[in-house]
Amino acid sequence: MKKVGDNKYNQFYEMLLKAPSAVGMVKGENHVYEMVNPLYLQLMGRKDVIGKTVAEVFPEMEEQGIIAQLDRVYQTGETYNGKERLIKVANKDTGGYADFYLDYVYQPYIDNDGLIAGVFFFINDRTEQVTTKKKIEKSESQYRRIVETAQEGIWLLDEFGRTTFVNKKLCEILEYSEVEMLGKKNSFFMDEASKRQALKALERRKRGVAESLEYKFISKSGKKILTKVAANPIFDDAENFKGSLGMVSDITEKKHLEELLEKSNRLARIGSWEIDVEKNTVYWSDITKEIREAPANFIPDLSTGIGFFTEGINQKIIAQRVKECMENGTPWDEELQFKTFKGNLKWVRTIGEAVFTNGKCSKIYGCFQDITERKNAVNKIFRSEAKLKVAQTIAQVGSWEVDIFTNTHTWSDEIYRILGMDKSVVPSAETFLDFVHPDDRPMASKRVAEAFAKHQDSSFYFQFYKENDELGYGLTEWRFEFDKAGNPLYISGILRDLTKEKKAENERLKMISDLHQRNNDLEQFSYIVSHNLRSPVANIIGLTEELKDESHSAEVKKILGEALISDAHRLENVIGDLNTILQTKTEITERKELVIFSDLTHDIELSISNLIQKEEVAITTDFSAIDEFNTIKSYLQSIFYNLISNSIKFRQPTVRPLIEISSQLSKNKLILTFKDNGSGIDLEKKGDEVFGLYKRFHADREGKGMGLYMVKTQVETLGGKISVASKVNSGTVFTVEFEHDA
Amino acid sequence: MNLPNRFIVVDDDRISNLICELACRRFSSLPEIKTFLDPHEALSFIKDAYTNSQNSTPTMLFLDINMPVISGWDFLDIFNELPPHIRQQFSIYILTSSLEQRDVEKAEAHKYVKGLLSKPLSAETIEGIYSEDIFITK
Numbered sequence: 001m002k003k004v005g006d007n008k009y010n011q012f013y014e015m016l017l018k019a020p021s022a023v024g025m026v027k028g029e030n031h032v033y034e035m036v037n038p039l040y041l042q043l044m045g046r047k048d049v050i051g052k053t054v055a056e057v058f059p060e061m062e063e064q065g066i067i068a069q070l071d072r073v074y075q076t077g078e079t080y081n082g083k084e085r086l087i088k089v090a091n092k093d094t095g096g097y098a099d100f101y102l103d104y105v106y107q108p109y110i111d112n113d114g115l116i117a118g119v120f121f122f123i124n125d126r127t128e129q130v131t132t133k134k135k136i137e138k139s140e141s142q143y144r145r146i147v148e149t150a151q152e153g154i155w156l157l158d159e160f161g162r163t164t165f166v167n168k169k170l171c172e173i174l175e176y177s178e179v180e181m182l183g184k185k186n187s188f189f190m191d192e193a194s195k196r197q198a199l200k201a202l203e204r205r206k207r208g209v210a211e212s213l214e215y216k217f218i219s220k221s222g223k224k225i226l227t228k229v230a231a232n233p234i235f236d237d238a239e240n241f242k243g244s245l246g247m248v249s250d251i252t253e254k255k256h257l258e259e260l261l262e263k264s265n266r267l268a269r270i271g272s273w274e275i276d277v278e279k280n281t282v283y284w285s286d287i288t289k290e291i292r293e294a295p296a297n298f299i300p301d302l303s304t305g306i307g308f309f310t311e312g313i314n315q316k317i318i319a320q321r322v323k324e325c326m327e328n329g330t331p332w333d334e335e336l337q338f339k340t341f342k343g344n345l346k347w348v349r350t351i352g353e354a355v356f357t358n359g360k361c362s363k364i365y366g367c368f369q370d371i372t373e374r375k376n377a378v379n380k381i382f383r384s385e386a387k388l389k390v391a392q393t394i395a396q397v398g399s400w401e402v403d404i405f406t407n408t409h410t411w412s413d414e415i416y417r418i419l420g421m422d423k424s425v426v427p428s429a430e431t432f433l434d435f436v437h438p439d440d441r442p443m444a445s446k447r448v449a450e451a452f453a454k455h456q457d458s459s460f461y462f463q464f465y466k467e468n469d470e471l472g473y474g475l476t477e478w479r480f481e482f483d484k485a486g487n488p489l490y491i492s493g494i495l496r497d498l499t500k501e502k503k504a505e506n507e508r509l510k511m512i513s514d515l516h517q518r519n520n521d522l523e524q525f526s527y528i529v530s531h532n533l534r535s536p537v538a539n540i541i542g543l544t545e546e547l548k549d550e551s552h553s554a555e556v557k558k559i560l561g562e563a564l565i566s567d568a569h570r571l572e573n574v575i576g577d578l579n580t581i582l583q584t585k586t587e588i589t590e591r592k593e594l595v596i597f598s599d600l601t602h603d604i605e606l607s608i609s610n611l612i613q614k615e616e617v618a619i620t621t622d623f624s625a626i627d628e629f630n631t632i633k634s635y636l637q638s639i640f641y642n643l644i645s646n647s648i649k650f651r652q653p654t655v656r657p658l659i660e661i662s663s664q665l666s667k668n669k670l671i672l673t674f675k676d677n678g679s680g681i682d683l684e685k686k687g688d689e690v691f692g693l694y695k696r697f698h699a700d701r702e703g704k705g706m707g708l709y710m711v712k713t714q715v716e717t718l719g720g721k722i723s724v725a726s727k728v729n730s731g732t733v734f735t736v737e738f739e740h741d742a
Numbered sequence: 743m744n745l746p747n748r749f750i751v752v753d754d755d756r757i758s759n760l761i762c763e764l765a766c767r768r769f770s771s772l773p774e775i776k777t778f779l780d781p782h783e784a785l786s787f788i789k790d791a792y793t794n795s796q797n798s799t800p801t802m803l804f805l806d807i808n809m810p811v812i813s814g815w816d817f818l819d820i821f822n823e824l825p826p827h828i829r830q831q832f833s834i835y836i837l838t839s840s841l842e843q844r845d846v847e848k849a850e851a852h853k854y855v856k857g858l859l860s861k862p863l864s865a866e867t868i869e870g871i872y873s874e875d876i877f878i879t880k
Contacts, residue, residue, distance in 0.1 A: 527842060531808055534839040535755065535861070542761035542862025563757045 022125070025109060026054060027118035031070045033057070034118060043125055044089060045098075060090045060097070073106040073119050080106040084126050101130035153227075153248030159241050161185045161202050173227070173250045175220035186246070191216045191224070205233040206241045214251070226252045265367075274365040275302060277326065291348065291370045293340035309338040310345070321352065326361045329354045335371060347375035389413060400427065402491040418474065418497045420467030437463035437471075455480050455488045466499070473502035525693060529578055536571040540564060577706060581693075584635075584713050595633050597623045597663060597672075604641050608648075615648055615657055622662040629670060629738065635714045642707045643734055647676035652729060670740035677731040681724065690724050745770055746802045746833070746872075751777040752784045752817065753806035753837065761862050762804060762837070768865035769872075773802075781809060781817045788821075792828045800830075804837040804863065807845060814838075818852060835859050835871065 016023050016035075022043045024036035033049040041047060049057045054067060061067055064087060073080050082104045088097040104123040111117040147154055153170025157163060166181045174181070174189055181189075187198040194215040201213060210232045217225040230247040265271070271288025275281070282300045289298055292308065306322065309315045314336040321332035331353045338348055352366035389412070392398055398415030402408070409427040416423050419435045429448050436444045440462045447460045459477035466472040478493030543564045547557065601621050605612060612619070629636070644659060651657040655677055664671040681690060691712040715722045715736055726732035751762045759777040766775045778784035792801075807814035814836060821829065836849045836858045849858040859867055 531840050531842075535758075535808070538839040538861035539755065539757045539761060542765075542864070543757070545862065545864065546761065546764050559760070563760060567757055 020124075022123040023121070025118055025120050026070065027109070029071075029074060030055070031067070031074070031119065040123065043100075043123065045091060058089070060088060064088065069106060070119055073108055074116055077108045077110075077116050079108070082106075084130055099127070100125060101127045151249075153246075153250075155186060155229075155246040155248055156243060157186055157246070158243045159206075161187065161198070161244075164243065170248055173219075173225060173248060174217055175223070180220075189217045191218055201231065202244075205231060205244045208233050208235070224252070225250060226255050269370040271368045272365070273300075273305070273368055274363065275305070276363050277361050278363075288368045291340075291346070291368060292338075293342045293344065295341075308340070309336055314338065318350065322364070325352055325354045325364055329356055329361065332366075335375070346370060346372045348372075393417075396497040398495040400493045400495060402493075404488050404490060415495050418472075418495060419464060435464050437465065439463065451478065451491070455482075461498075470499070472497065472499045474498060525581075529574070529693070532574045533571065533578075536567040536574065539567040540571070543567065581710070581713060584710070584717055591632075592630050593633055594628050594630050595636050596628050597621070597661075598627055600637060600640055601661060604637070604644060608645065611645075611648060615651065617648055617651075617657045617659065619644070619659045619661065622660070624663075625665050626663050626670060626740075629740070631718055631738070635718055639711050639714055639736065642711045643674045646707055647674065647678055647732070650676075650678045650732075652677065652679050665740065668740055670738045672736040672738075674734040674736070675731065676733075680728040680730050680732055681726040682728050683724070683726055691722070745799060746773050747797050747799045748774045748776065748801045750784065750788075750801055750803045751775070751837075752781050752803065752809075752814075753777070754779050754809045755806065758806070758861060765863045765865050765868060769868040781812050781814075785817070785820055788824070788828065792831055793825075795831075796827070797831055800833045802868075803832050803834045804859070805834055807836060807838045807840060815848070818854065821854065829854060837861060837863060 017037050019037060019039070022037065022040035024040050025034045026032060027034040031054040033052055033054070036049055041049070044058070046057055054070065055062060058066070066087070069080050069082075072078065082102065084101045084103060087100045087102050089100055090096075091098055102123050103126050104121060107120040107122075108116045109118040109120050147167045148169075150167060150169050153173050154165070154167040155163065155170055156165035162183055162185055163181050166178055171178055171181065176189070187195045190198055194217070197213065197215065201211075204211065210230075212228060212230045215227050215229055217227060219225050228249045228251050230249075232245045234242045234245055236242050265285075266287055269287065269291060271291050272285040273288050274283040276283075280302070282302055282305060284292070284294070284298070284300050286296065289296060294300075306315065306318055309318045317334060318336060321330075321334060324330045325332060331351070333349070333351045335347060335349050338346060340346055347370075349369040349371050350366065351368075352364055354361050355363040355365070388399075392412055392414040396414070396418065398418050399412045400415055401410045403410075409429070411427040413423070415421075415427075416425070419432075421431075421435065425431055429452075433441060433445055433448065444460065444462050447458065450456075451458060457479045459475060461473070461475050464472045464474055475496045475498055476493055477496075478491050480488050481490040481492065483489050543560050546552065547560050547564070552560070598621060601619065605619060611617070640661075644661075647659045648657055658677045660673075660675040662673045662675075664673070681687075683690070691708045693706065693709040711734075712722050718738065720736055720738040722734060722736050724732060724734050749762075749766045751759050751766075753759050753762070756779065759779070763775050763777060766773070776787070778787070805814045805817060809817075812820075818834070821832075821834075832854065833856050834854050836845070836855055837860075838845060838858065839861045846858055849855045857871060859871070
C-alpha cells in the first residue's frame with residue numbers, strides 16, 4: 001500500500017492489527033513476509049518473520065502444499081478458500097508438531113499497476129471447534145456402537161408409550177425391523193397378559209417409578225419371547241414426564257434352562273437351600289422341603305437345618321462344617337444321616353459354599369440330595385457281594401470277569417485261594433496260564449486263544465499245582481455277553497476246584513479195580529480148588545470101576561488099591577489146604593504184636609540151618625531203616641519163610657544162592673524187599689500165574705505150588721500188597737508193602 | 743473099522759494115566775499105548791516118531807489141561823508149530839476133570855481138538871468117539 005492516504009492506511013492497519021483473525025501479507029514470488037498481525041504470530045508461534053520467506057519460517061508448509069497454494073494465487077490471481085484444513089505446525093521449542101484446524105483465505109494483492117505483487121492471507125483458527133466437534137462425533141459414534149452392539153434391547157418410548165428409538169438387538173429379539181417398530185406402542189408387541197401389565201406400568205412410570213418387570217412378547221414369526229425389562233422414566237428439566245427407557249433382556253432361553261434345572265433337580269431329588277447370614281433368614285427349595293418331609297409352607301431357620309441330622313457323629317460333622325464355612329469359607333460335601341420331620345431316617349448328600357462380602361460371610365448356600373436309595377442300593381451290593389464271597393468260599397467256586405472293551409480282568413478272592421496265588425497278583429490270561437500244570441499248558445493256551453478269537457462259550461479241565469505242591473484238578477467255564485449289535489462286551493466265568501471230586505473218583509476207580517482183582521482172585525481160587533478136588537475124585541471113580549473087574553490080576557488089583565488110597569489122601573490134602581487158605585482169608589483172630597525183622601530172620605535161619613549149609617546159602621539183611629512192625633507174628637513168619645525157601649528152592653544150580661532182605665520207609669508205607677540170584681521167572685509168559693494157586697513152573701522141583709499163593713493171601717490179609725520183578729537166570733525180587741502209620 | 747495105530751496120553755497125574763491105560767487096553771489090545779507125565783517128553787517123542795512116518799490111521803491123543811510147567815493149551819500151541827504132515831496124523835481129545843464151560847468152549851474152538859472128554863476115561867467113552875467116525879481130520 002502506498003503512503004498516500006496515510007490516515008486511511010493507518011486506520012486500516014489499526015483494524016488489521018486488532019482483527020480477531022490472523023492476518024498478514026506476503027510479497028513477491030518467494031512469498032516474503034511483508035506484514036503480519038500479532039494474532040498471527042501468536043497463533044503460529046513465531047516471532048520475527050518480516051523479511052523472511054514463508055518457506056524459511058515454516059519449512060513444514062512445503063510438503064503440506066501451502067507454498068504451492070500461495071504460488072497458485074500469486075500466479076493466477078484466484079482467491080483460495082481453505083475450510084477447516086488440518087495444518088501441522090512445528091513447535092520450535094519442543095520440536096514436535098501441533099495440529100491446527102484453520103479456515104484461511106489467500107487473496108492476491110494487486111499493485112497500482114494492476115499486477116499481482118503478493119498475497120493477502122486471513123486465517124481463523126477453528127481448531128477448538130473442530131476438535132470439540134470431533135470429540136462429540138466420536139463420543140456419539142461410541143454411544144451408537146454401544147447401543148447397537150448391546151446384548152440387550154434398548155427401547156425408547158415417548159410419554160404415550162410410543163416407540164421413538166429401538167436398537168438392533170431389540171429388533172433381533174422381536175424380529176421386527178426398526179421401521180416397523182417406530183411409532184408403535186410397546187404393548188403392541190406383547191401378549192394379552194403383558195399388555196395389561198404394560199398399561200399399569202406406564203402409570204407407575206409417570207409417577208417416576210423405575211422397576212424391573214417380566215413381559216411376554218410375540219415375535220413377528222409368532223414365537224413367544226419372555227423378556228426381563230429394566231424400565232426407567234425420563235423427565236425433562238421441568239420435571240415433565242417425557243417418556244421411558246427400557247433395557248430389554250431375552251430370558252426365554254434362560255427361563256427354559258431354569259425350568260430344566262428345576263426338573264432335573266426334581267428328578268435327581270436335589271433340593272437347594274440358602275442362608276442369608278446377615279438377615280438371618282433361611283430358604284429351602286420345594287424339593288428340600290420334600291426330602292425333609294416338611295410341609296410346603298414351612299419356614300425354616302438355621303437350627304432346623306442342623307437339628308435334624310441324627311445325634312452323634314452326623315450332627316457333630318454338619319455343625320462343624322457349617323462353622324468352618326462361615327468362618328473360613330471352606331466348602332463342604334458330606335454324606336450324612338438325618339431324620340425327617342416325620343421321623344424317617346434318610347441318607348443325604350449335603351453340599352455347602354459361602355459367599356464373602358467385605359471379608360465377612362454374608363451368605364451360605366448349597367444343595368441337599370436324597371441319597372437314601374443309592375445308599376441302600378450300595379449297602380445291598382455290599383451285602384450281596386459278601387454273600388457271594390461266602391458262597392464262593394463254601395462251594396469252592398471262584399468267579400472271573402473280563403471287560404473286553406477295557407481289557408480289564410477281575411478275579412474273585414476264591415480264585416486266588418484255589419490256585420494258591422497271592423492276592424497282589426494282577427489278574428490276566430497269562431498269569432492264569434502260568435499256574436496251569438506244564439502238561440496241560442499247551443491245551444489251555446489254545447483254548448484261551450480260541451475263546452478270545454471266536455467269542456464262544458466253552459470250558460476245559462486242567463491240572464495245576466496247589467500251594468502245598470499237591471496236584472489239583474480244576475474246571476473253568478465261561479460265557480460271553482454281547483450288546484445289541486452282537487459285539488462282545490464281557491466274558492463271565494467260573495473256576496471250580498475239583499481236586500476233592502477227582503480224588504474221590506480216583507479212589508472209586510481204585511476200589512472198583514481192587515474189587516475186580518478180588519473177584520478174579522476168587523474166581524480163580526474157586527476154579528482151581530474145584531479142579532483140584534475133582535481131579536482125585538475122578539481118579540477114585542475110575543479106580544473103583546476098574547476094581548469091579550474081577551479079571552484083573554492080583555498084581556494089578558494091588559496097584560489099583562494103592563492108587564485108590566493115594567488119591568483119597570490127595571483129596572484129603574486139598575480139602576486141608578482149602579481149610580488153611582480159608583482160615584487165612586477170613587478174619588484175623590490172632591493178636592497183633594511187635595515183630596522184629598532181624599530176630600525173625602535169625603529164627604528162620606536156625607530152623608533151616610541144615611538146608612542152608614547144604615545149599616551154601618548166604619542170607620544178608622538190612623533193616624536199618626526200620627526193624628520192627630506191629631502185625632500178626634505167624635503170618636509174617638510164614639511170609640518170610642516161604643519167600644526164603646522159595647529162593648533157595650529155585651536157585652541157579654551153578655551159583656551159590658544169595659538172598660538179600662531189606663526194609664524201607666517211604667511216606668507212610670513200610671516196604672520189605674526179598675532179592676535173590678536164583679533162576680528167575682519168565683514174567684512175560686507166566687507173570688499172572690506167579691502167585692497162582694497150585695501153579696508150579698518147574699516140574700523137577702518139589703512143591704505143590706502153594707507157597708507163593710499163601711504168601712500173597714497172607715500179605716493181603718494183613719492189608720498189604722506184593723509184587724514181583726524177575727528175569728530168567730538173573731534172579732527175582734519180591735516187594736512187599738504195608739501201610740505204616742507211625 | 744480102522745483102529746488107531748497108537749494111543750498117547752499126556753497127563754502129569756500118574757494114577758489118571760494108569761486108569762487111561764487100562765481103559766485103552768480094554769477097548770483094544772492092539773494099538774500101542776504110551777503115557778507121558780511130561781508134555782515136553784511127549785512132544786519130543788512125537789517129533790521123532792512121526793516126522794518120517796506116514797500112517798494111514800491116526801493116533802488118538804488124550805491131553806490133560808491142568809499140568810504144571812506147561813498146560814494142555816501150551817502143549818497145543820507148540821503142537822501147532824509142527825509140520826502139517828505130523829499134525830494130520832493125530833486126533834486129539836482134551837481129557838479133563840474140569841467142568842468149566844470156558845474150557846469146553848476153548849476146546850471146541852481149537853482147530854486140532856476133536857472133543858472134550860471128562861475123566862475118568864473108560865473103554866465105553868473110547869468106543870463112543872471111535873464109532874462117530876470122526877477120524878477125518880478137520
